[in-house]
Amino acid sequence: MEIIIDTPYVTLSYDKEIKLLEMAWKASNFTSEQYRDAFLKAVEYGKNNTVDNYLSDIREQKIVSPVDRKWFEEEAIPKAMETGLKRAGIILGGNPFKRYYFNNIMSKTGRFKLPFKAFKDKQSAVDWFKSFN
Numbered sequence: 001m002e003i004i005i006d007t008p009y010v011t012l013s014y015d016k017e018i019k020l021l022e023m024a025w026k027a028s029n030f031t032s033e034q035y036r037d038a039f040l041k042a043v044e045y046g047k048n049n050t051v052d053n054y055l056s057d058i059r060e061q062k063i064v065s066p067v068d069r070k071w072f073e074e075e076a077i078p079k080a081m082e083t084g085l086k087r088a089g090i091i092l093g094g095n096p097f098k099r100y101y102f103n104n105i106m107s108k109t110g111r112f113k114l115p116f117k118a119f120k121d122k123q124s125a126v127d128w129f130k131s132f133n
Helices: 032-048 066-082 096-112 122-130
Strands: 002-006 010-015 020-025 053-057 087-091 116-119
Touching: 002 032, 010 032, 020 032, 032 066, 053 122, 066 096, 087 122, 096 116, 116 122
Parallel strands: 020 053, 053 087, 087 116
Antiparallel strands: 002 010, 010 020
């Protein structure tokens, strides 16, 4: 596993074996700029490396503003798909607010035809990604 960035609020890493870019959010506050910068770094990494799979672990993530959620849906996802992204997953845990966040994203991003699935743990997500190889 290669660590791309590691900040007090997020770690971005890459697993070459399954071409997985993983963003693990930490229990720390972050600004709008920091939130967007993390995704822009992920997209930039995808331009120079094969990233078929993307996983975001938001179990510890703090609240994301509606403006940033909209930016993620309208800017980050299309840019990631332009780099060749084929599948995406999200680790929610059992938090109902996180489930609402996921359902909101799903309702807005369905038009991209990107397979996007929610998981309770990382191993389930990895197994799903591996099923496509």
